[in-house]
Amino acid sequence: MHDTIAAVILAAGQGTRMKSATPKVLHQVGGKPMIYYSLEIAKSICTVPPVVVIGHGAELLQAALKDDARFALQEQQLGTAHAVQQADAFLNGSSDLVIVLYGDMPLLTAETVSQLVELQRSNAGPMTMLTVVSDDPRGFGRVIRAADGSVGAIVEEAQCSPEQLLVKELNVGVYCFKSSWLWDTLKKVEKSPKGEYYLTDTVALAVAEGLKVQAVSLQDAAEAIGINTRVHLAEAEAVIRSRNNQHWMLAGVTIIDPTSTYIDSDVQIGQDTIIYPNTMIKAGTIIGRSCRIGPNSVIDHTIIGDECQVLASVMEKAVLENHVEIGPYGHLRKGAHLADYVHMGNFGEVKNSYLGPHSKMGHFSYIGDAKIGENVNIGAGTITCNYDGKMKHPTEIGDDVFIGSDTMLVAPLKIGKGAQTGAGSVVTHDVEPGSTVVGVPARKLEKKENRG
Secondary structure: OOOOEEEEEEEOOOOHHHOOOOOHHHOEEOOEEOHHHHHHHHHHHOOOOOEEEEEOEHHHHHHHHHHHOEEEEOOOOOOHHHHHHOOHHHHOOOOOEEEEEEOOOOOOOHHHHHHHHHHHHOOOOOEEEEEEEOOOOOOOOEEEEOOOOOEEEEEOHHHOOHHHHOOOEEEEEEEEEEHHHHHHHHOOOOOOOOOOOOOOHHHHHHHHOOOOEEEEEOOOHHHHOOOOOHHHHHHHHHHHHHHHHHHHHHOOOEEOOHHHEEEOOOOEEOOOOEEOOOEEEOOOOEEOOOOEEOOOOEEEOOEEOOOOEEOOOEEEOOEEOOOOEEOOOOEEOOOOEEOOOOEEOOOOEEEOOEEOOOOEEOOOOEEEOEEEOOOOEEOOOOEEEOEOOOOEOOEEEOOOOEEOOOOEEEOOEEEOOOOEEOOOOEEOOOEOOOOEEEOOOOEEOOOOOOOO
């Protein structure tokens, strides 16, 4: 029978060094708030919902995380041991093990935390901690090993002797505790000279009781990076970007230049797709197989089918079906939906509109609030005049319609199947199926009778 596992995520700090009105843990890394990485770890390992300890920016955090966690308020920031203690009411007696994580460590992986839990399960002692061996101490406490290889002490940098300062094994601050021991022990932690209660003191309390403290040492030192400044934020972003790019390349996606390609977390890409340089694929995007994306493209919360080509274009909350071609310099705005085999030329823009299969949209055109049928030709410079200054109005274009270059379609408007508009027309009234309209304003072109 497996132990029940809970997690406490510390996120109450002010983050003053970020110099921001946004709470530190809500700053984004890889396209999502950094605290989401810790939440995802907790959800993948724990058997009960995580408890997030909040303080500064509490309301903003609660609004951002909503139902993803339970919240414990640390009204005064009196140190890490005091912060964990705020979760007592939620977790005491509800789990066998408690993991302590941080909202500002987005590079830590679920695999590492799983190793921490597994070692604690086999540990007769009350706690297992995470360490890292690094030449850059980053202000972390030094881990002093006992003769048997267990942890004998943690010495904070300010209190280290010259010999201890040479120790390269550092305390990351992530722990797995036996729940029954943790909650009683937190009450025994004494106030530091700075007036705070430190979670690191639990190591000394365990050792003083003759109990064994074990440690897992990180294989990848980058996992220990905590975010305190925007410099650290950029460091973490670079690591996440490298991880994401490597993941997709190993999954069968070609990335021509990983150093200039930005792929957020929470993206999906099919095999044999090629990503060209200077392309940004943002969170929420799904790309199918055998596509060509970029160069110089931004894809945001957009669904792209198989075998599509996107050249130097921007898309946001759009849908492309299969075999769609766009660009260069196309712009798909929210609600744009291009069906199979649609072709959209350079400098075109589509917003809140559907273009049916095999339709073609010429360059320098704008289509907004429109429903366009199958096999429609939209000439260069065509504009749907959908806004009258107060309201948006729809345009409907039937199958097999030919829209001449530089046509103004003044909505609300319906153009019937097989109709045509002459170049430069300003269409202000509905057009009958099969008819041709020309002029300003556009009028039906009557066929002359053959008088022989």
